[in-house]
Amino acid sequence: MPTTPATATNSSSNGAAQAIMLELVDEDGNTIGTAEKLSVHQAPGQLHRAFSVFLFDEAGRLLIQRRALGKYHSPGVWSNTCCGHPYPGEAPFAAAARRTHEELGLSPSLLAEAGTVRYNHPDPASGLVEQEYNHLFVGMAQAPVRPDPAEVGETAFVTPAELASRHEKAVFSAWFMTVLDAARPAIRELTGASAGW
Numbered sequence: 269m270p271t272t273p274a275t276a277t278n279s280s281s282n283g284a285a286q287a288i289m290l291e292l293v294d295e296d297g298n299t300i301g302t303a304e305k306l307s308v309h310q311a312p313g314q315l316h317r318a319f320s321v322f323l324f325d326e327a328g329r330l331l332i333q334r335r336a337l338g339k340y341h342s343p344g345v346w347s348n349t350c351c352g353h354p355y356p357g358e359a360p361f362a363a364a365a366r367r368t369h370e371e372l373g374l375s376p377s378l379l380a381e382a383g384t385v386r387y388n389h390p391d392p393a394s395g396l397v398e399q400e401y402n403h404l405f406v407g408m409a410q411a412p413v414r415p416d417p418a419e420v421g422e423t424a425f426v427t428p429a430e431l432a433s434r435h436e437k438a439v440f441s442a443w444f445m446t447v448l449d450a451a452r453p454a455i456r457e458l459t460g461a462s463a464g465w
Contacts, residue, residue, distance in 0.1 A: 290316030290353045291317040291402045301357045309341060313388065313397030319364045320402055320447040321350040322455060323376050323409040327391065328463025329425035330455075331409050332434075333372070335441070336421045338375060341396050344421065346440070348448065349442035351402075360403035373414030379407035389442035398443050404451045406458050430458070430465040 277419060288305040292314055299317070308314045323331045331349045335342055348372050354363035361381065369375050382404035389398045413423050448455075455465045 289356050292357050293317050294443065295386065297401045309396040309398065311390070311395060311397050313399030314402060315399050316353065317360065318402045319351065319352050319360045319405060320348050320398040320452050321364050321368050321376065321405045323349040323407050324459055325409055325425050328459040329427055330431065331413065331423060331425055333420045335418050336417065338418060341394055342391055342441050345439045345441050347444050348358040361405065364405045371416055371419040374409055374411045376407035377410045379405055380454065382406045382451045385447060385450035387443060387446045389446065391442055402447060404447060406451060406454045
């Protein structure tokens with residue numbers, strides 16, 4: 269299975285580039301086929317499988333990232349710790365752990381499922397559409413963050429109050445509040461009531 273960034277093409281054994289394929293799903297999250305990544309995101313969008321990761325430090329602060337400016341979709345905006353798409357046939361949990369390591373150079377601890385959420389968020393800047401059946405995961409970041417600059421422009425650990433203040437001043441991904449709100453019960457269970465999530 270390729271481990272190149274999800275925004276790049278993969279090389280096959282004969283040197284030819286292969287398109288990145290995503291799983292198309294029905295409203296219940298059942299796989300119904302595959303399609304090429306960029307075509308899936310072109311308006312009106314096709315419902316596909318995705319994941320979102322929320323990692324916290326020992327103080328209960330959320331690790332957020334500003335997406336690299338070179339990303340084709342939502343470049344330069346802040347978002348949750350990590351998000352992406354499983355390869356066809358790849359378990360969402362495995363994909364979440366893989367991409368967190370590829371993007372941020374760390375392997376999450378205590379990574380746990382936190383439910384699913386379905387949404388349709390157009391990105392006005394690019395015209396692309398996130399029509400996703402999203403698997404949510406929460407866990408701990410207990411190692412130094414070593415971001416891949418091709419994927420991540422900047423990272424920060426934030427409290428709920430710091431996130432609210434930053435959210436008023438900076439641009440966040442269209443899906444960020446949807447996935448954060450859906451993951452809150454699991455986040456509270458992981459971080460405890462004193463963290464304020």
